[in-house]
Amino acid sequence: MNAIVDFLNTVFWGYVLIYGLLAVGVFFTIRLGFLQFRHFGEMFRVIRSAPETDKSGITPFQALTVSLASRVGTGNIAGVAVALYLGGAGAIFWMWLVALVGMATAYAESTLAQLYKTRNADGDYRGGPAFYIAKGLKQNWAAALFSIALILSFGLVFNAVQANSIASAVDGAFGIPPVATGVVIAVLAGVVIFGGIPQIARFASYVVPVMAGIYLLLGLIVLMMNITEVPDMLYRIVASAMGLEEAAGGVTGGLAAAMLNGVKRGLFSNEAGMGSAPNIAACAVPQPHHPSAQGFVQALGVFIDTIVVCTVTALLILLSGVFEPGSGLTGTELTQAALEDHIGAGGSYFVAIAILFFAFTSIVGNYSYAENAMTYLGLAGKTGIVVLRSAVLLMIIWGSVQTVATVFNTADASMGLMATINLVAIVFLSGTVAKLTKDYFTQRSRGEEPRFHGADYPELSDEVDHEIWWRE
DSSP: OHHHHHHHHHHIIIIIHHHHHHHHHHHHHHHTTSHHHHTHHHHHHHHHSOOOSOTTSBOHHHHHHHHHHHHSSGGGTHHHHHHHHHHOTHHHHHHHHHHHHHHHHHHHHHHHHHHTOEEOTTSOEEOOHHHHHHHHSOOHHHHHHHHHHHIIIIIIIHHHHHHHHHHHHHHHHHOOOHHHHHHHHHHHHHHHHTTHHHHHHHHHHHHHHHHHHHHHHHHHHHHHHTGGGHHHHHHHHHHHHHTOSGGGGTTTOHHHHHHHHHHHHHHHHHOTTSSSTHHHHTTBOOSSSSHHHHHHHHHHHHIIIIIIIIHHHHHHHHTSSOOOTTSSOOHHHHHHHHHHHHHOTHHHHHHHHHHHHHHHHHHHHHHHHHHHHHHHHTOOSHHHHHHHHHHHHHHHHHHHHOOOHHHHHHHHHHHHHHHHHHHHHHHHTHHHHHHHHHHHHHHHHTTOOOOOOGGGOGGGTTTSOHHHHSOO
């Protein structure tokens, strides 16, 4: 089993996804006319739009915060530190690059998720890659395989990983036994997830802005304390990535290390192209009433996750006096040491609390993705959802006290499989994305509020829910 899982991870993460995700991001960036740069302001406009009185879905802002709840996790604290340790300062430049092209990928997959969404038995919006794979490509087997992989990785095992991160950080900072932490996390998570996606959306809309805001505020304070050194650090990041600094490569040395670790950690952090965030994007009521609107929302999520939050963590570490490639200090411990260097002993406690909130919100965000996958598989009845929620809570407790490498590696392989299926699907459906994008901005150029008009898309008449999209 270990040999099979390791082989799959080598194929997926050593070849297919590292290059595939980057290539697909470049493909959509070019095909959509550098949309994420030319129309950056549109991402904020669709968030600020007044919501419609549609009780079947959540608001665009709630969809953004739920996706950020999943994206902004331990990778933004520990993952950035690992990228710096293994790839040097130049790794951050490659994290930026993969996020900038990944914004186009995130736009494409979430636009498709909106277009192909449907309603569940309660009349609520549901959708995601499984739905556009089944309806747009007529590949039900691939959609089912994607859904199973999503439930296994995001719904179950990754939540155990997040719980393990919380328990370790709390144990290290406060000496609280991991099993006690796991039980408390499970109880709190149960309160949220047993309320369903609407409850998760409300929770995320309050907690995520506060959580991210406090972290960024502390980061801003530290940057202001070291403002004269910030330009030098930014130069160091770019120079290391371009090979203009001797110490560009971190532990393993060279430009290849900076590129490989930056790209890998960037993809892990922002999830663009993974097929995860589209699951919550499909649950939103887009403003304006056009699939592209939610695409812009999720592109903004990638920008916030990597360009904003990850950059703050990177600068906190680089501006400290503790970062030394090859020292053995990496991951959460490196970030904690950096903050202690800036603000004293309280830095370690702050990082532990930040990981608690970042990882906890990831747990509830990940669960919402799994519930959508259950809907596609036809298992979202009352019994099926209770079983899923109970399994998630048990995995939280289990994950807080154990680290079983084979199980976690299996989740990586599972995520690699779902991401590969998703990338192939969105490339084959790229013509639809391009048509939707052109339609959206044609209406904008005429001074109109963009709306989806079914008559303009006769080729989709047997694929898209008429009740949702064919209304005027």
